[in-house]
Amino acid sequence: xxxxxxxxxxxxxxxxxxxxxxxxxxxxxxxxxxxxxxxxxxxxxxxxxxxxxxxxxxxxxxxxxxxxxxxxxxxxxxxxxxxxxxxxxxxxxxxxxxxxxxxxxxxxxxxxxxxxxxxxxxxxxxxxxxxxxxxxxxxxxxxxxxxxxxxxxxxxxxxxxxxxxxxxxxxxxxxxxxxxxxxxxxxxxxxxxxxxxxxxxxxxxxxxxxxxxxxxxxxxxxxxxxxxxxxxxxxxxxxxxxxxxxxxxxxxxxxxxxxxxxxxxxxxxxxxxxxxxxxxxxxxxxxxxxxxxxxxxxxxxxxxxxxxxxxxxxxxxxxxxxxxxxxxxxxxxxxxxxxxxxxxxxxxxxxxxxxxxxxxxxxxxxxxxxxxxxxxxxxxxxxxxxxxxxxxxxxxxxxxxxxxxxxxxxxxxxxxxxxxxxxxxxxxxxxxxxxxxxxxxxxxxxxxxxxxxxxxx
Numbered sequence: 296x297x298x299x300x301x302x303x304x305x306x307x308x309x310x311x312x313x314x315x316x317x318x319x320x321x322x323x324x325x326x327x328x329x330x331x332x333x334x335x336x337x338x339x340x341x342x343x344x345x346x347x348x349x350x351x352x353x354x355x356x357x358x359x360x361x362x363x364x365x366x367x368x369x370x371x372x373x374x375x376x377x378x379x380x381x382x383x384x385x386x387x388x389x390x391x392x393x394x395x396x397x398x399x400x401x402x403x404x405x406x407x408x409x410x411x412x413x414x415x416x417x418x419x420x421x422x423x424x425x426x427x428x429x430x431x432x433x434x435x436x437x438x439x440x441x442x443x444x445x446x447x448x449x450x451x452x453x454x455x456x457x458x459x460x461x462x463x464x465x466x467x468x469x470x471x472x473x474x475x476x477x478x479x480x481x482x483x484x485x486x487x488x489x490x491x492x493x494x495x496x497x498x499x500x501x502x503x504x505x506x507x508x509x510x511x512x513x514x515x516x517x518x519x520x521x522x523x524x525x526x527x528x529x530x531x532x533x534x535x536x537x538x539x540x541x542x543x544x545x546x547x548x549x550x551x552x553x554x555x556x557x558x559x560x561x562x563x564x565x566x567x568x569x570x571x572x573x574x575x576x577x578x579x580x581x582x583x584x585x586x587x588x589x590x591x592x593x594x595x596x597x598x599x600x601x602x603x604x605x606x607x608x609x610x611x612x613x614x615x616x617x618x619x620x621x622x623x624x625x626x627x628x629x630x631x632x633x634x635x636x637x638x639x640x641x642x643x644x645x646x647x648x649x650x651x652x653x654x655x656x657x658x659x660x661x662x663x664x665x666x667x668x669x670x671x672x673x674x675x676x677x678x679x680x681x682x683x684x685x686x687x688x689x690x691x692x693x694x695x696x697x698x699x700x701x702x703x704x705x706x707x708x709x710x711x712x713x714x715x716x717x718x719x720x721x722x723x724x725x726x727x728x729x730x731x732x733x734x735x736x737x738x739x740x741x742x743x744x745x746x747x748x749x750x751x752x
Contacts, residue, residue: 317428321398324391324437327376332389332442334372334407339445340393341367344436347553353435354559354566362426366397369421372404373397374411381652382574382663385554386442389664394436399425438555440574446667447546447577447584450674451539454588456741457678458536459751461591462495463744464684465528466502467704468598471691472608473512474525476503484529491540492533494752499528501750506701508692522607524597531594538587545580574663578646581666585673589638592677595684596631602687603628614690614718621721624687627728631683634676641669641676682731685711685740693717706747710740 345363348355373396379388395401399415418425428436469476479499484492503509520526554571603624605612615623645666651658689711692700700708715730734740745751 313430314428317430317433318398320433321391321394321428321437322400324387325395325401327379327388327392329376329378332375332377334404335449336442336445337372337375337393338367339448340375340389340441343441343444343448343550344390344393344439346550347439347441347555348435350553352553352558352560353555354431354557355435356429356432359426359428359432359436362397362423365423369423370405371396371414371417371421372407373414374402374404377668380442380664381650381657382440382443382578382661382665383572383652383657383659384556385437385439385572385574386664387437389442390437390439394426394428394433397426398428435555438572440549440554440572440577440663443574443577443581443663443667444546444549446671447542447581448550450581450584450667450670451543451546453674453678453736454539454584455543456738457588457591457674457681457735458532458539459498459744460681460735460741461532461535461595462498462528462751463502463704463707463741464595464681464688465525465532465598466499467688467692467700467707468602468684469499469503469521469525469528470506470508470700470704471602471610471688471695472521472525472598473508474521476500476509478521478526479503479529487530489533489537491536492529494536495532496529498751501748502703502744503701504703506704507698508695508700511698522597522601524594524601528594531590535587535590538583542580542584542587545576549577574661575646578661578663578666581663581670582642582644582646585638585642585666585670588670588673588677589635589642592631592635592638592673592680595677595680596628596635599628599631599680599684599687602691608691610691610694614687614694615721616719623718623721624690624724627683627686627724630728631680634680638673638676641673645669678735679728679732682735683728685735686715686727686731689715690718703744703748703751706744707740710734710743 341363345360348360373393375389375392380386392401396403396414399418401414402411403414403417404411405417415425479496484496556572557566557568559566601607602610603613612618613623613625615621645662648662649660652660689708692708699705714734715727
């Protein structure tokens with residue numbers, strides 16, 4: 296017996312209308328709005344959906360799953376609107392747009408940032424015939440969490456690198472501000488043994504080991520304690536690290552799950568109606584990740600402020616030799632403050648909301664798609680704030696010459712200076728910030744540090 300979907304699940308559909316039913320399902324659910332999803336998210340959606348279907352519990356033909364991989368390998372990227380998912384029954388809208396392109400409808404790109412072309416023409420150019428769906432296949436293709444999970448997977452890949460970069464920037468700030476490394480002593484963290492806190496403290500010790508700048512004021516007792524943004528780096532960064540490790544464990548489960556409905560159990564000759572499409576695990580995880588990433592940016596901005604504030608740092612005001620004539624890094628801190636403030640709004644949980652759909656049949660929705668896309672923006676903002684911190688660190692450390700950094704922090708300092716010159720006179724600050732962001736995002740800065748400090752976690 297075949298029926299309609301959602302509120303129409305009590306309507307019987309004749310067998311000779313099966314293909315029409317599948318096509319109508321895809322077309323009616325392709326109801327997205329807003330800007331297109333990033334290409335990397337769309338391509339990740341294809342791989343994750345194929346992986347879920349390949350588990351064999353979705354009632355779909357092997358050749359249909361194979362078509363997804365051929366479509367992916369052909370380099371075709373459907374243009375999918377980013378808005379419209381409520382995160383239960385999966386990301387129905389975005390997955391419908393994905394399948395629509397496979398059927399030869401809508402617009403696609405053949406390469407990154409190229410002009411849109413028709414899906415049908417693109418299929419023909421690569422020797423693929425438009426996908427035709429059989430019984431249950433339309434629902435199997437769109438019932439899943441692949442959009443929100445694609446965001447989650449890519450966020451976590453970049454976030455885990457950002458944790459190491461945040462520790463590196465923090466260690467450079469400690470040197471720039473002539474802070475003490477006493478607060479990172481192993482004995483302190485053994486008495487409050489959170490895993491992330493211990494890792495961060497160990498990273499800081501490794502990065503700061505052998506610092507001439509630190510040794511120059513080791514016996515200066517004018518300042519007994521550093522500000523929290525220096526002294527509490529292990530506690531703050533460590534808590535974010537633990538939170539993100541938890542999120543990563545959730546994402547690992549989700550990307551390897553069968554998450555559509557109904558599920559087919561051929562060995563038992565059963566099909567079972569359930570709710571594996573519900574995005575609540577990813578919704579909560581993405582809200583948690585957004586908060587954790589926001590905190591990395593929050594404390595980074597406070598260190599930036601201390602470096603540019605001559606009253607707090609003992610360095611030239613706004614890190615410029617000719618203050619007044621030059622504004623130096625003054626407005627870099629404004630930009631960081633703006634991004635941090637935006638993150639505070641974005642970090643409000645999306646998962647605490649729920650609007651019923653499908654005539655109240657779907658009466659609790661996860662809003663995981665919203666949580667995931669907010670977290671994506673938070674990640675980008677946090678990367679930008681840390682790029683600004685790296686810029687300020689390098690500028691501040693310049694003023695400590697001829698004293699040298701530790702070998703670990705020195706690797707970061709030298710790499711930054713090989714790419715971005717000292718700020719002697721005012722120039723277009725956006726250019727330097729954009730360059731520093733590239734070093735943060737492309738992995739080159741972290742690679743340079745790990746070559747000199749291989750123990751960096």
